[in-house]
Amino acid sequence: xxxxxxxxxxxxxxxxxxxxxxxxxxxxxxxxxxxxxxxxxxxxxxxxxxxxxxxxxxxxxxxxxxxxxxxxxxxxxxxxxxxxxxxxxxxxxxxxxxxxxxxxxxxxxxxxxxxxxxxxxxxxxxxxxxxxxxxxxxxxxxxxxxxxxxxxxxxxxxxxxxxxxxxxxxxxxxxxxxxxxxxxxxxxxxxxxxxxxxxxxxxxxxxxxxxxxxxxxxxxxxxxxxxxxxxxxxxxxxxxxxxxxxxxxxxxxxxxxxxxxxxxxxxxxxxxxxxxxx
Ligand code: SF4
Ligand code: SF4
Ligand code: SF4
Numbered sequence: 002x003x004x005x006x007x008x009x010x011x012x013x014x015x016x017x018x019x020x021x022x023x024x025x026x027x028x029x030x031x032x033x034x035x036x037x038x039x040x041x042x043x044x045x046x047x048x049x050x051x052x053x054x055x056x057x058x059x060x061x062x063x064x065x066x067x068x069x070x071x072x073x074x075x076x077x078x079x080x081x082x083x084x085x086x087x088x089x090x091x092x093x094x095x096x097x098x099x100x101x102x103x104x105x106x107x108x109x110x111x112x113x114x115x116x117x118x119x120x121x122x123x124x125x126x127x128x129x130x131x132x133x134x135x136x137x138x139x140x141x142x143x144x145x146x147x148x149x150x151x152x153x154x155x156x157x158x159x160x161x162x163x164x165x166x167x168x169x170x171x172x173x174x175x176x177x178x179x180x181x182x183x184x185x186x187x188x189x190x191x192x193x194x195x196x197x198x199x200x201x202x203x204x205x206x207x208x209x210x211x212x213x214x215x216x217x218x219x220x221x222x223x224x225x226x227x228x229x230x231x232x233x234x235x236x237x238x239x240x241x242x243x244x245x246x247x248x249x250x251x252x253x254x255x256x257x258x259x260x261x262x263x264x265x266x267x268x269x270x271x272x273x274x275x276x277x278x279x
Contacts, residue, residue, distance in 0.1 A: 002270065003205065003279050005087070009177040015208065017089065017171045017179055023101035025131045027178035053201065061199065073201045080203035086170040086183065086192045087279075088207035090253040090266065094159045094169040094182060097129075101179075104155045105133045108145030109183075111191045120145030125167070127155060127182040132174065159184075166227050168193075168252045170204070187229045197230070205279045207251030209266035215241050217263035224255035224264060246275060 002010075009016040016022060053076055060068035089097075098104060109125040112118045128136060128147060136147045150158065159169065162184040170192070172181035187193045192204035211232070213224075220240035225233045232248035233255055235241075242263075244255075256264040269275045 003087075003208070004081075005177065015089075015093065016177060017087070018093070018096060018100065020100045022177045022179050023130045024178075027175065028131045028180075053195065053199065057199075073199070076195075077202050082176050084173055085176065085203045085205065086172045086181075086185075087205040088250045088252050089169050089171055090207065090209065090251070091159065091163045091169060091257055092253075094163075095156055097171070097182060098127075098152045098155045098159065101129050103133050104129060104150045104152060105136070105147035106150055106155075106158060107133075107136060107147050109189075111185070112189050113144070114191075115189055124148065125162070125184045127158065127184075128180060129182055130178075130180055132180045163254065163257055166229075166254055166258075168229055168250070168254065185229075193229065202279070206249075207253075208269055209251040209253070210246040210249040210269055210272065210275060211244050211251070211253070211255055211264050212246075212267050213242050213244055214263045214265070215239075217261045218242055219261055219263075221260060224259055227254040227258055229254075246272070247278070 003016075005016040009019060009022055011019040011021055013019040021027075053072070057069065057072040057076070060072065105128045106124045107126045107128045108120040108123045109118070112123050112125065113120065123145065127150075133147050133149075159182070163169070165184075167184035167186050168190075170181075170183045170185050171179050172183055172192075174180040183190070185193055187197060190204075195201040196204040218241045220235075220242070222235050222242065224242050225235050227233075229252070230248055230250045232245050232250070234243055234245070236243055242255075251266060251269070253266050256266060269278070
């Protein structure tokens, strides 16, 4: 069980399946709770690569490991109370769409800032809950505005994102308030880049890891290109895919496209070596 499930699952299987974490009363962060988690920042100011800053990048460049470690820990503590993501599976994303309201498609901030993707081509994020009303009222500030969706329309969008190979992720906006169901890939996503390039963990692994059944795998290799985390490899000698579970983020993208149903997701809680790897 991850820290967030311990604190915020409210008896549900995962913290992000607890409807209370989408409630209006949580929309404004409760300062006391944020401080308990070590966060001082205002959620409205948090997010993106900005959390690292110049000092971190310079320390990294000159190989100052102590400073890098200290700033990374500070960034992680701040993000945890304010704005961080966790990988979820397609099935979990579909369940979430049944428990919160309203649901809206919105423009992806990471891709807009990385590539200047115009908003009308950039609707990768699903915004959730009362925050969407604010987005709607101030489209100049919250660029791109929102397109409201029914739960069924949103499920279709999420299934298409999965088909494309984008990682489903929930994001908090004042933890534990959940406001974003994101669809990310490397190198577009700031959270993914912070984790994979700089080792700063504001983008947690999910609750499962993938496993390949070598008896069912036919060596087609389709799963390898679906993995954003370099956890999947292909052995030409054995003509089989294999997974480095320590690298796996549990997104399930490999499993949803395997034509042989050779990949299953297993709970990390049952694997002592991985149970606390977030
Ligand atoms: S977290 Fe993912 S979907 Fe959300 S803004 Fe960043 S890249 Fe876009
Ligand atoms: S997609 Fe399935 S069948 Fe193809 S290599 Fe991967 S595990 Fe094997
Ligand atoms: S191995 Fe599969 S479940 Fe694990 S990170 Fe890669 S695509 Fe996702």
